[in-house]
Amino acid sequence: xxxxxxxxxxxxxxxxxxxxxxxxxxxxxxxxxxxxxxxxxxxxxxxxxxxxxxxxxxxxxxxxxxxxxxxxxxxxxxxxxxxxxxxxxxxxxxxxxxxxxxxxxxxxxxxxxxxxxxxxxxxxxxxxxxxxxxxxxxxxxxxxxxxxxxxxxxxxxxxxxxxxxxxxxxxxxxxxxxxxxxxxxxxxxxxxxxxxxxxxxxxxxxxxxxxxxxxxxxxxxxxxxxxxxxxxxxxxxxxxxxxxxxxxxxxxxxxxxxxxxxxxxxxxxxxxxxxxxxxxxxxxxxxxxxxxxxxxxxxxxxxxx
Amino acid sequence: xxxxxxxxxxxxxxxxxxxxxxxxxxxxxxxxxxxxxxxxxxxxxxxxxxxxxxxxxxxxxxxxxxxxxxxxxxxxxxxxxxxxxxxxxxxxxxxxxxxxxxxxxxxxxxxxxxxxxxxxxxxxxxxxxxxxxxxxxxxxxxxxxxxxxxxxxxxxxxxxxxxxxxxxxxxxxxxxxxxxxxxxxxxxxxxxxxxxxxxxxxxxxxxxxxxxxxxxxxxxxxxxxxxxxxxxxxxxxxxxxxxxxxxxxxxxxxxxxxxxxxxxxxxxxxxxxxxxxxxxxxxxxxx
Amino acid sequence: xxxxxxxxxxxxxxxxxxxxxxxxxxxxxxxxxxxxxxxxxxxxxxxxxxxxxxxxxxxxxxxxxxxxxxxxxxxxxxxxxxxxxxxxxxxxxxxxxxxxxxxxxxxxxxxxxxxxxxxxxxxxxxxxxxxxxxxxxxxxxxxxxxxxxxxxxxxxxxxxxxxxxxxxxxxxxxxxxxxxxxxxxxxxxxxxxxxxxxxxxxxxxxxxxxxxxxxxxxxxxxxxxxxxxxxxxxxxxxxxxxxxxxxxxxxxxxxxxxxxxxxxxxxxxxxxxxxxxxxxxxxxxxxxxxxxxxxxxxxxxxxxxxxxxxxxxxxxxxxxxxxxxxxxxxxxxxxxxxxxxxxxxxxxxxxxxxxxx
Numbered sequence: 001x002x003x004x005x006x007x008x009x010x011x012x013x014x015x016x017x018x019x020x021x022x023x024x025x026x027x028x029x030x031x032x033x034x035x036x037x038x039x040x041x042x043x044x045x046x047x048x049x050x051x052x053x054x055x056x057x058x059x060x061x062x063x064x065x066x067x068x069x070x071x072x073x074x075x076x077x078x079x080x081x082x083x084x085x086x087x088x089x090x091x092x093x094x095x096x097x098x099x100x101x102x103x104x105x106x107x108x109x110x111x112x113x114x115x116x117x118x119x120x121x122x123x124x125x126x127x128x129x130x131x132x133x134x135x136x137x138x139x140x141x142x143x144x145x146x147x148x149x150x151x152x153x154x155x156x157x158x159x160x161x162x163x164x165x166x167x168x169x170x171x172x173x174x175x176x177x178x179x180x181x182x183x184x185x186x187x188x189x190x191x192x193x194x195x196x197x198x199x200x201x202x203x204x205x206x207x208x209x210x211x212x213x214x215x216x217x218x219x220x221x222x223x224x225x226x227x228x229x230x231x232x233x234x235x236x237x238x239x240x241x242x243x244x245x246x247x248x249x250x251x252x253x254x255x256x257x258x259x260x261x262x263x264x265x266x267x268x269x270x271x272x273x274x275x276x277x278x279x280x281x282x283x284x285x286x287x288x289x290x291x292x293x294x295x296x297x298x299x300x301x302x303x304x305x
Numbered sequence: 306x307x308x309x310x311x312x313x314x315x316x317x318x319x320x321x322x323x324x325x326x327x328x329x330x331x332x333x334x335x336x337x338x339x340x341x342x343x344x345x346x347x348x349x350x351x352x353x354x355x356x357x358x359x360x361x362x363x364x365x366x367x368x369x370x371x372x373x374x375x376x377x378x379x380x381x382x383x384x385x386x387x388x389x390x391x392x393x394x395x396x397x398x399x400x401x402x403x404x405x406x407x408x409x410x411x412x413x414x415x416x417x418x419x420x421x422x423x424x425x426x427x428x429x430x431x432x433x434x435x436x437x438x439x440x441x442x443x444x445x446x447x448x449x450x451x452x453x454x455x456x457x458x459x460x461x462x463x464x465x466x467x468x469x470x471x472x473x474x475x476x477x478x479x480x481x482x483x484x485x486x487x488x489x490x491x492x493x494x495x496x497x498x499x500x501x502x503x504x505x506x507x508x509x510x511x512x513x514x515x516x517x518x519x520x521x522x523x524x525x526x527x528x529x530x531x532x533x534x535x536x537x538x539x540x541x542x543x544x545x546x547x548x549x550x551x552x553x554x555x556x557x558x559x560x561x562x563x564x565x566x567x568x569x570x571x572x573x574x575x576x577x578x579x580x581x582x583x584x585x586x587x588x589x590x591x592x
Numbered sequence: 593x594x595x596x597x598x599x600x601x602x603x604x605x606x607x608x609x610x611x612x613x614x615x616x617x618x619x620x621x622x623x624x625x626x627x628x629x630x631x632x633x634x635x636x637x638x639x640x641x642x643x644x645x646x647x648x649x650x651x652x653x654x655x656x657x658x659x660x661x662x663x664x665x666x667x668x669x670x671x672x673x674x675x676x677x678x679x680x681x682x683x684x685x686x687x688x689x690x691x692x693x694x695x696x697x698x699x700x701x702x703x704x705x706x707x708x709x710x711x712x713x714x715x716x717x718x719x720x721x722x723x724x725x726x727x728x729x730x731x732x733x734x735x736x737x738x739x740x741x742x743x744x745x746x747x748x749x750x751x752x753x754x755x756x757x758x759x760x761x762x763x764x765x766x767x768x769x770x771x772x773x774x775x776x777x778x779x780x781x782x783x784x785x786x787x788x789x790x791x792x793x794x795x796x797x798x799x800x801x802x803x804x805x806x807x808x809x810x811x812x813x814x815x816x817x818x819x820x821x822x823x824x825x826x827x828x829x830x831x832x833x834x835x836x837x838x839x840x841x842x843x844x845x846x847x848x849x850x851x852x853x854x855x856x857x858x859x860x861x862x863x864x865x866x867x868x869x870x871x872x873x874x875x876x877x878x879x880x881x882x883x884x885x886x887x888x889x890x891x892x893x894x895x896x897x898x899x900x901x902x903x904x905x906x907x908x909x910x911x912x913x914x915x916x917x918x919x920x921x922x923x924x925x926x927x928x929x930x931x932x933x934x935x936x937x938x939x940x941x942x943x944x945x946x947x948x949x
Contacts, residue, residue: 022494026414029405051439060446110329112325113325125574125578126571132524133566138342147354235585244435248546295428487738490644
């Protein structure tokens, strides 16, 4: 029990610094992260804009040459860029659709049976945690035309063997399969979490109202899952748009540019063709598209507040 | 009538159950086979790797490739670099992310800052890393930081910090605010309430967030590929990719290194299994 | 030990005015209850004393010290939360001792005082348990012990009993009252439960929409409501409020005519009368104020609540527990005219019956 005599001291406003810091704690706690992120995102964006209006020679001795919008103009005429854009779109749409179809389908089918099998569930989640580079070399090994497992299976089934990642028509499919292998568990896991949080009563009511399970799925399950689906979709699309590692290892963008995606193209422009100015222009384009896309999506789905 | 209906639905239920378990089994095989395959090949002699038909189980198991990769070639060094970089960026991201996450979960700001800042932080997480490699490369070049682990730590913080912030925000939002209020009335400062009450209660979330940061950093490839060119600074994924050359692929070596790269991840996955859903959805789905 | 004073205190959350220009003085050693419906600003008022909210304008004093800018830790108040807010990661002992630990009380005194307080609330055998291993009532006691372990200048209690079941609540209510009497600490107690307010308080401040409608002893609040809100809020079942018109000493509404309503003229008036001041009579009796059919009859045990259909509304009266009446049966009603209140429906204030005296 605090002594009465101390009460005068109790009402001191508090030490100078303590009082100062307490009053500003909301800013002090947020500031470091904001400052770091500003430095790591806003600064590079501005710098990139600066780089994008210059011609940057591979020789560091030479000064940057101001070229105005020339690098942006190239975006319209550069056929390789259009190919990369198209490949990225194709990959994103097909891979994400497949992952959703498989992940959601499996979740609906297995929800009841796997709910308590926590260990098994975690085992099924392993692929998406693995280093993409390890996934890439694993699939490279499986796709290997001479001694790969896949061709062995084709042979056993009496089917013609293929070059897979080296085949003009199959390369993109090979990339997609590897990506689906790695990321279907992600959709599966999120959908299971969504299903586990479904309330029971509406289903009982629907049952009493005589709704078929098909109707229940469309009228109850899908609307309830919508927020989870939205988040999964956003994250997967953003991830698919930045695809790099798999392509880098499995195909290197080939054959015949069939798997050249945006990330890889930017990398090549910057380092192989040594044209950072133009690479910056493409980067800005990609940044712009992803920011628009993700912002629109996050606002629409009310993911923030 | 009723009995036939009942038996019919029961046999249907049995069928469903059987097909469900069959599907789980199939999924398990498809999930685990590639992992098994890389492990199996890492224990084979080169000649057995190239065997047609493939050797499903290594006939003459050997540790030759492990010796090659980790003793003769600098994969141990790469792994150490990966580890140090992961630790460094995780420490930064978790420290500042926890504070920022707490601030965004608890405090109010003028002009809806809370909403705007949260949103901005989330959108930085959405930024594809490729778009930052050019300015980062040029900046690190300017500051003479290419081929350093510090550069990697800084670069990785760009995506780990938003992640940690959102994760911790979601964990703090789960805590009842009265506990901190009680601490404040009991004589603690606002900061003290965070440190003595909120933080200990968010410890499981903190651990999960840290592990996720470690995993993300350990797995990162593109930034490291651009920023580091020397053995002293390259991470494990770059080391592995370096053995896939235009002319030949050192299958045994990369299988061994790749499998070793997977092991900590699998262990971590089991440690954070309860937090997987939340971690993978940036805190949005509670799981 | 301490008095608390609110001087023109206003608290806004954005555009929402939670507390509007409150003036209130809580006397030393007083048990003051802030009573009102949810959202009336009572909790906000109390939280400003703790320092958990800052007033938008106005001053708050403890004794003669203005505390607006004093950090909560230097205010020396203790608070019991509705959810108890026990630290789940600390044992009962450490929960109770937390305020002492913060104040760096030496270990032997720390132990001694925890034990002393724990004995007082009969928790001395559970000191090593975690909150989750306790029952609701025990948790409540831990919260209480944590508040009294350092004898603060002011106790703040935010609906501390509302999470307990009915029986335990009655018991804890008595214990609280006794404890406050023993400790002689100024207490501000927030509740929406009028029974708690009536039984615990020295004085009650009834709040509504951020404003203190009336401040007075429980008896004053009950017997002499100053506003329409207080009249309707206090009492269970609540006071009958009948809209009508008062003119030349007569209050008239559909189906009801009461004389002796003073000499005031109020065009939009409300007549208030408590159920226990309305009495059943025969439909043919003299001096009855009205005759109405029975709408429903509810036996509560100790008496019978009878609802009568009166125009478009119900008139509730408290009758003897042996009252026997059937629905639709017409009964006469006599209203205790000295127990009636007249309110102006527009200002919502009481209108005195004899303004010319």
